Amino acid sequence: MQAEKKKKVIKTIRIDVDKCNGCRACEVICSSFHASPKYSSNNPARSRIRVIRDPIADIYVPVYAGEYAVAECAGRDKYTIDGKEYDECAFCRASCPSRSEFKEPDSGLPLKCDMCSSDPTLEKPLCVQWCLADALIYEEREEEVSEETTVDELEVDLDALANKYGLNKLNELLAKMTLAKKG
Amino acid sequence: MRYAETGFNLEIDLTRRNIERVATDPTDTALYMGGLGTNAKLLWDRVPPETDAFAPENLLIFGAGILCGTLAPGCNRTIVSTISPLTNLMAFSMMGGFWAPELKYAGYDKVVLRGKSSDLVYIWIHNDKVEIRDASHLKGKGAIETAEILRKELDEPKAQVSAIGLAGENRVYYASIEQGRSSASRGGIGAVMGDKGVKAIVVRGTKDINVAQPAEYLKLCNEVLEFIKFREKNPIPGVIPILGVLGSPQEMAIHDEKWHTENFMWGNARTRRKEFWTDDVDKEWLKTMEVSRKRLISCYNCPLKCGATISIPGLPTYMMKCFSKLTYTMAAYSNLDFGLRIAQRATEYGVDGYSAPQVMAFALELLENGILTAEDFPGMPEDSDGRFYWLLDRIVRREGIGDILANGTHWAANHIGNGAHEYAHNNIKKQEQLPLKLSMLNPIYFLMYATGEKISITQIEGQFPQGPFPELKDREEFCADWFQVPDEKFKQYFLDWEPRGEKSNPYYPTVEMCCDIVDWQERMHYIDDALGMCAGLSSFHMKAAYHIHNLPKFITYGAGIEMDEEAISFAAKRYRTLVRAINISRGMRRKDEKPPADHWKKRFPELEKELLDTYYKYKGWNNNGIPTEEFLREMGLDYVADDFLQRGIYDEVVEEVLDTETKSMEGANNAG
Numbered sequence: 001m002q003a004e005k006k007k008k009v010i011k012t013i014r015i016d017v018d019k020c021n022g023c024r025a026c027e028v029i030c031s032s033f034h035a036s037p038k039y040s041s042n043n044p045a046r047s048r049i050r051v052i053r054d055p056i057a058d059i060y061v062p063v064y065a066g067e068y069a070v071a072e073c074a075g076r077d078k079y080t081i082d083g084k085e086y087d088e089c090a091f092c093r094a095s096c097p098s099r100s101e102f103k104e105p106d107s108g109l110p111l112k113c114d115m116c117s118s119d120p121t122l123e124k125p126l127c128v129q130w131c132l133a134d135a136l137i138y139e140e141r142e143e144e145v146s147e148e149t150t151v152d153e154l155e156v157d158l159d160a161l162a163n164k165y166g167l168n169k170l171n172e173l174l175a176k177m178t179l180a181k182k183g
Numbered sequence: 184m185r186y187a188e189t190g191f192n193l194e195i196d197l198t199r200r201n202i203e204r205v206a207t208d209p210t211d212t213a214l215y216m217g218g219l220g221t222n223a224k225l226l227w228d229r230v231p232p233e234t235d236a237f238a239p240e241n242l243l244i245f246g247a248g249i250l251c252g253t254l255a256p257g258c259n260r261t262i263v264s265t266i267s268p269l270t271n272l273m274a275f276s277m278m279g280g281f282w283a284p285e286l287k288y289a290g291y292d293k294v295v296l297r298g299k300s301s302d303l304v305y306i307w308i309h310n311d312k313v314e315i316r317d318a319s320h321l322k323g324k325g326a327i328e329t330a331e332i333l334r335k336e337l338d339e340p341k342a343q344v345s346a347i348g349l350a351g352e353n354r355v356y357y358a359s360i361e362q363g364r365s366s367a368s369r370g371g372i373g374a375v376m377g378d379k380g381v382k383a384i385v386v387r388g389t390k391d392i393n394v395a396q397p398a399e400y401l402k403l404c405n406e407v408l409e410f411i412k413f414r415e416k417n418p419i420p421g422v423i424p425i426l427g428v429l430g431s432p433q434e435m436a437i438h439d440e441k442w443h444t445e446n447f448m449w450g451n452a453r454t455r456r457k458e459f460w461t462d463d464v465d466k467e468w469l470k471t472m473e474v475s476r477k478r479l480i481s482c483y484n485c486p487l488k489c490g491a492t493i494s495i496p497g498l499p500t501y502m503m504k505c506f507s508k509l510t511y512t513m514a515a516y517s518n519l520d521f522g523l524r525i526a527q528r529a530t531e532y533g534v535d536g537y538s539a540p541q542v543m544a545f546a547l548e549l550l551e552n553g554i555l556t557a558e559d560f561p562g563m564p565e566d567s568d569g570r571f572y573w574l575l576d577r578i579v580r581r582e583g584i585g586d587i588l589a590n591g592t593h594w595a596a597n598h599i600g601n602g603a604h605e606y607a608h609n610n611i612k613k614q615e616q617l618p619l620k621l622s623m624l625n626p627i628y629f630l631m632y633a634t635g636e637k638i639s640i641t642q643i644e645g646q647f648p649q650g651p652f653p654e655l656k657d658r659e660e661f662c663a664d665w666f667q668v669p670d671e672k673f674k675q676y677f678l679d680w681e682p683r684g685e686k687s688n689p690y691y692p693t694v695e696m697c698c699d700i701v702d703w704q705e706r707m708h709y710i711d712d713a714l715g716m717c718a719g720l721s722s723f724h725m726k727a728a729y730h731i732h733n734l735p736k737f738i739t740y741g742a743g744i745e746m747d748e749e750a751i752s753f754a755a756k757r758y759r760t761l762v763r764a765i766n767i768s769r770g771m772r773r774k775d776e777k778p779p780a781d782h783w784k785k786r787f788p789e790l791e792k793e794l795l796d797t798y799y800k801y802k803g804w805n806n807n808g809i810p811t812e813e814f815l816r817e818m819g820l821d822y823v824a825d826d827f828l829q830r831g832i833y834d835e836v837v838e839e840v841l842d843t844e845t846k847s848m849e850g851a852n853n854a855g
Contacts, residue, residue: 021488023481024281025256032254032401039397042253043288045389054340055363056331056500058477058492105389132412132486 005144011115012139013064013128019135020060024051026127026136033116033126045105048113049127052090052101059084062127062136065102066093068110068156070163073098095160110160112153185209186395187742188217188249193291193313195306197379198239198298202313207292213744213754214819216713217249217292219275220758222264225295226273227761227823232768236268236371237354237378243296245286245345245384248715250741252287252392254404256411256728257720259283259483261345261362262712266769267370268378269356269591270613273765274370275637278345279482279717280362282386285343289388300380303352305333308386309342318382323349325531326361327501333385346383347373348533350579354378355589357538357615361530364482364490364502368535369639370614371591395743403736410728411486411720419726421657422648429728430487430719434505435479438472438519439465443506449513451544452609452618468519475523482717489719493523501527506617507536513618514540515571525571532579537639538591538615543574545592545606546584554601559584591615609779612771614638616779624689624783625650629791630701630798632778634808636762637708645723646704647673651680651687667730669703669748676700689787694794698801703731709755710734757818760803760810764823767832773799773808807837 027044034048035041044050048065073096076088095102095110102111116125123129124138162170194203207221215221222244234240243265250258261283267274286294289308305318321329330344343362350358351373358373359366367373394400411429418427423442425431441460449456475495479488480502494500503526511529512522529539547570549555561583563573577585587595592607592615609616611632617640627647628640635643646667652658655678662674676696681687692700707722711729714737716722721729729737735746746754776795780786799806803814809832815824827833 018478021479021481021486023483023485025484025486028254028484032397035391035397037397039254039394039401041391041393043389043391045288046391055480055492055502056327058494058500060478130408132408133481133488 005146007142008145010141010143011125012141013125014137014139015062016135016137017061019133020051020062021133021135022051022053022055022060023133024053025130025132026062027051029126029130033118043105046111048102048111050101052087054087057084059086059090061086061090063091063101064093064113065095065111067095067112068160068163069094069096072096108164109157112156114153184393185212186393187253188212188292189287189290189390189392191291192293192295193308194295194297195313195315196298197296197300197304197315197381200300200315202315204291204311204313212249212742215758215761216710216738216744216754217742218246218260218262218715219264219709219712219762220754221713222246222262222275222293223273223758223761223765225293226264226266227765229297230266232765232770234266235271236266236375239299239379240297241266241375243372243375243379243381245282245294245296247283247286247292248711249292249713250737251283251715253394253741254401254484255714255716255737255741256404256407257482257485257487257717258715259485260712260715260717261286261367262715263360263367263372265370265372265375267372268354268374269371269593270638272612272638272769272771273636273762274372275712275762276360276367276369276372277712278360278362278365278367279485280343280365281483282343282345282362282365283715284483285386285388287388287392288390289386290390294384296376296379296381299378303380303382305346305383305385306381307337308384308388309339310388310390321382322352324382325349325499326351326359326533327363327499327531329383330361330363333383337385339385339387342385342387344383344385346533347376347381348531348579350374350532350534350589351377352382353579353581353589355534355579355581356591356594357535357542359533359535361533364480365504366530366533368537369637371535373533394741396740400737400740403733403740406733407720407728408486414726414728419661421652421661422725426649426725429724430485430489430717431505432479432488434508435476435489435491435503438469440468440509440519443509444513446619447509447513448618448620449516451514451548451606452541452616452620453548455620464518471519471523475520485717485720487719493527495520495524495527498524498527499531501530503530510536510540510618511571514544515567517568517571521568521571525568525575528572529575532575534575534579535615537617539575539578540571541609541615541618542578542588542592542595543571545595546574546588548606549599549603552606554599554603554606555584608781611778612638612775616640616782620781620784622784624785624787624790626689626694626697626790626794627692627700629689629778630697630794631704632782633776633795634701634798634802635705636766641723642718643701643705643708645718646707646725646727647700648677648725651677651682653682665726667726667732669731669752670699673700673703689785689790694790694797697794698798701798702801705759706752706755707731709759710751713755713758714738757820760815760818760820761823763804763808763810764815764820764827767809768826768830771808773806773837776808805833807835809833 027047030047052061079086128136128138246262264275303318326346326348329346354374356371359368477492480490511525593613596603596607631643735751738746812824
């Protein structure tokens with residue numbers, strides 16, 4: 001089937017690492033927004049943004065959680081910028097087996113930034129609102145794109161579980177759970 | 184369910200190597216809030232006055248403020264409490280940074296250390312897993328170096344580390360606990376950590392901290408952020424830059440130090456250099472700042488950039504905080520480049536940036552005046568910068584004269600004798616003070632210096648302007664949006680305060696007004712210290728983001744404990760009294776409550792006596808500074824009253840002495 005062209009709002013956060021003061025307010029408010037009920041708890045380990053920090057090396061990189069990666073990269077890159085050597089995964093957005101970033105601390109399920117999607121829609125993602133250092137700037141623009149199916153959060157989680165335990169095992173467990181609920 | 188706090192303390196007995204996770208009593212939270220308040224309760228309950236700083240029974244408590252780890256901007260302080268080796272009184276130095284929130288996320292409100300480890304150890308707290316580990320490989324390492332080694336060794340880049348350097352290991356009486364971006368420096372708490380054989384406490388936590396009423400709490404936090412933005416764009420007019428905005432960001436942001444360098448004293452808190460700031464100095468210091476400063480940085484969840492990453496070619500990188508930028512420079516009559524360089528070494532060694540430079544300047548003054556001789560300083564370089572490095576190296580290792588100087592100016596003077604106490608002239612309750620010497624007595628400051636139990640002026644001042652504004656219209660303008668006052672009368676006090684004439688220092692504000700003003704300022708600091716709130720957004724500032732009207736709501740919505748202005752003030756008064764009770768039980772009395780004799784040129788012994796008499800009464804203390812039995816019972820501190828009665832503290836005979844000569848006051852202080 002031919003994908004239809006559609007107007008889409010592209011949401012961008014411009015990240016200026018030179019302006020980051022390392023305070024992690026972005027992590028704090030992110031974890032609070034995504035708490036259930038909303039704002040009821042705080043835990044940066046649940047945040048979908050992380051400041052990759054190495055204060056003595058003067059490295060501060062705010063990174064947003066992106067796609068879940070089944071396996072780690074085959075090769076690694078190490079960047080040196082302005083004489084500062086960045087960690088292999090410093091700029092990567094993936095929730096990936098190679099590191100602890102962007103995983104729920106209890107379940108290990110992947111986290112992904114959703115730009116604070118909520119109803120009503122927020123003017124800007126909260127990390128941007130709470131970054132008084134202006135290291136995070138929110139921008140929107142419209143683009144014509146082919147329509148694509150969106151993947152919801154549950155699907156991402158299930159996909160991760162399927163990858164971790166195998167689809168068969170997941171199916172078995174779901175069947176068992178269905179029976180138990182009926183039981 | 185407990186809100187904001189975790190409800191658990193970590194109790195670690197270093198002698199027996201026993202670790203326990205202990206549930207705390209929510210009633211104590213209601214009575215003493217958290218942080219400093221509950222720290223004081225633990226010290227009262229468990230450290231009797233006969234216990235000195237280096238006894239195994241002394242506790243070293245790392246208490247996270249009750250709201251640390253929540254959304255509240257700038258709420259990140261660790262309140263470290265113990266008995267000070269320097270003063271033998273309660274020390275409650277504090278640090279910002281990132282450690283306290285991490286501890287909360289690991290599931291604890293406090294780490295309480297007792298006993299002593301025979302070998303050097305570090306403590307590794309990772310959520311429910313807590314270990315005492317060997318630290319023999321870290322012996323002699325710098326505090327920042329130690330943190331870096333441990334993070335790497337544990338492969339935990341996100342772990343937060345509080346560590347001591349060589350000064351703490353060698354029990355220097357003004358050793359600090361360093362945390363990278365921040366430090367808890369006053370009162371020699373690093374020496375207690377070293378005495379207990381603990382090199383570092385490493386924390387990593389990934390648990391939730393809950394708040395009671397999320398929507399209301401978020402609203403409060405957003406209001407604070409809005410106010411911070413407003414203040415950044417609208418500094419308070421008519422005051423020096425550091426007081427016009429929140430925090431102390433310009434210490435690191437700007438190189439222009441005309442105000443401090445020309446108004447604070449150089450050397451051993453002696454010499455004012457009124458013409459110091461020239462164009463050449465300006466250019467040189469600007470260059471130093473530009474070469475050394477890599478980035479302006481903040482503590483956890485705070486937008487104010489009060490610190491800086493300092494990278495001097497050829498030296499390891501470190502993070503500098505606030506006024507240590509100038510203390511070494513000015514003590515050594517040197518320049519900013521020297522100040523930033525020696526602060527790097529001092530940070531690794533872990534020493535208090537207020538006391539350490541003053542001790543070294545004191546030693547050199549004793550040498551100049553023949554009380555110490557060249558033989559006491561074998562091999563010391565000739566130049567001032569070199570001498571400071573030489574002295575610092577010896578102090579932290581307790582080598583030669585360094586061993587004596589490691590105990591601070593008061594104890595060193597006692598040891599040296601021969602009139603040395605005349606040179607330990609800038610102390611209160613045995614602790615070195617900021618190098619300020621002024622002309623006319625300011626009655627508000629007299630009371631704050633005399634009675635402040637943190638024994639540092641920046642930890643009690645703040646809410647009320649430091650001096651009168653010359654023009655009435657400026658005062659009116661100041662009062663126009665001064666909503667932070669707890670009572671409208673404070674505006675009138677300020678409106679009527681004139682630089683000269685009948686309503687000026689020292690007789691105006693009147694004694695009664697001074698009591699109100701000091702009590703208010705002190706109260707705000709004590710509230711911050713229970714909450715873990717940084718004074719830079721709150722009590723240290725006039726017209727701050729946090730104030731008596733919103734702080735109770737933070738407790739109500741955050742911790743789920745009903746508070747209003749009266750209740751929070753009452754709770755603060757309770758644990759403030761408890762701090763005093765601890766110090767009274769350790770022998771502190773009215774005779775100890777005095778600013779340095781030379782702090783002001785113009786002194787007024789009769790007025791000063793009246794100020795203390797009245798303030799003591801106002802606070803519920805007797806004329807010797809001891810909380811009265813009646814007042815203690817009113818505060819719900821019956822156990823303190825009973826203890827005082829049992830110890831016969833109320834039976835002491837107080838001699839009414841009115842010192843007519845301030846000099847004799849100082850002599851008595853040093854002899855005691």
